[in-house]
Amino acid sequence: MMAQTKATSPAFVPPRGDFEILARPVHGKPLAYLDSAASAQKPRRVLEAMEAFATSEYANVHRGVHHLSAVATQRYEEARETVRRFLGARSADEIVFTRNGTEAINLVASSWLAPRIEPGDEIVLTVMEHHSNIVPWHFLRERDGAVLRWVDVADDGSLGAAAVAEAIGPRTKLVAVTHMSNVLGTVSPLKAIIAAAHARGVPVLVDGCQGAVHEVVDVRELDADFYVITGHKLYGPTGIGALYAKMAHLKAMRPMLGGGEMIREVTRDKITYADPPARFEAGTPPIIESVGLAAALDYITAFDRAAVKAHELSLLSYARDAVRPFNWLRLVGDAPAKGAILSFEAEGMHAHDLATILDREGVAVRAGHHCAQPLMDRFGVVSTTRASFALYSTREDVEALVAGLEKARKILG
Amino acid sequence: MDDSLRELYQEVILDHSRHPRHFGPLDHASHTGEGHNPLCGDRVKIYLSVGDDGRIKDISFEGRGCAISQASASLMTDMLAGRTVAEAETLMGGFLHLVKGEDAGGLDADDRDRLNVMAGVSAFPMRVKCATLAWHTMKSALEGGVAKTE
Incomplete structure (x- = not known):
């Protein structure tokens, strides 16, 4: 033998x-x-990338016509492209930078789901979600009459795709599920969950704050509708996260924050909004942090x-x-x-x-x-x-x- | 073992936390208060029976928590039975100073000695709220509210 x-x-x-x-x-x-x-702790390369950028290339983005603004804008958009590649998205326009994972989920809750909720509509989520993937849905319960349908895990912490599928009903508007539990470590059977939800016409939001750190993510292969990451758990800086959403969803989303950068035109009487992703990035974004996040993703994927x-x-x-x-x-x-x-x-x-x-x-x-x-x-x-x-x-x-x-x-x- | 750890988890504290005094609800409570530490999820409920003369006739607590919060609640109920509300507030003032490593002026020597077993927590800033939860809850019970420490 x-x-x-x-x-x-x-x-x-x-x-x-x-x-x-x-x-x-x-x-x-x-x-x-x-x-x-x-x-997670930050590798030297991430800190150096941010310092080098702030030392020699920094300015605000998408605003000035001057040289530094152009360079900074290019770095910022390159970071978006790095996130696209990391998640396997079709287009960098499907990546919205946020402050963190929490903000990304809140953006989906308030900009995509809230306007679609009628009292009695349901949101399916699992008991192993982090509060950041619970509380935004509670807001919709409190404010708009949504009903939260909870999916249990087994005693060993396993999550069955069938249990999620069973919770989906005719009034389900969204399934919100973590890629990997921050407590149990359980990795969700995402492909089966998403397929089951889509078979009923229900979109799926995946909280990838833990999952993306340890698993290779391909949002197209998963066919996820929304996928959320946060920079600081990915060996990157605090203050930056990202939302991936299918372009059709992004186009159908109203803005959450209003301000500079997210408009097409503002008059005294009306406004028109910029296309995604700019529509969801009001105000000066985390520019230096975007460079740090890109360096972190490059660091991870080099292994x-x-x-x-x-x-x-x-x-x-x-x-x-x-x-x-x-x-x-x-x-x-x-x-x-x-x-x-x-x-x-x-x-x-x-x-x-x-x-x-x-x-x-x-x-x-x-x-x-x-x-x-x-x-x-x-x-x-x-x-x-x-x-x-x-x-x-x-x-x-x-x-x-x-x-x-x-x-x-x-x-x- | 590191001295500050020995001081924090001294025998008196462990004894209070393992065998809490005055544990359980009080049937004839005139005041109750609930405290919650959102950081760790610990909860404590304080029951007080205060007489017309302003004296705490009886006091008890129930709840789940770490050794520090349980010992602190147990010690507190042990010390407050029979005191006036005004005395309870003085003790609390002294205790709050003590767990922050400050001088607990205004307490008599006996009380200071008894409370002093909790002084070790001052070396652990992240744990001070564990020690103060029961006291804040007691105060809010007397004021008729619900305590929330964070």
């Missing part, structure tokens, strides 16, 4: 050197940054993304194996289709106490409800502790976590 061979892809070496901050100590201990699902994912998942499985003997620890979310997020509840230890003790060991984790209170209710917990892995994470980070957990158990258990 032939010996089992290990994974064939070459071992991925975490590029620690690109992230200066990872070398700093915290409370005198080496930093084990396991909170990338909240926000073999399958190898990055395999690396992150190997750390997840290393961590799972290491905590398996801890019978006082309960994992929340253990779906077969799962990204590199480890959420757990520790018996007799509140997540905040645990996180405080871990912090003193240099281990940065997230503790709390993770902006996912319906999910906390679903699993009967007030809060969980979450370790999340990124391309720069290492086995040493996992080992520091495990040692910290043992220490916390000694203090609090």
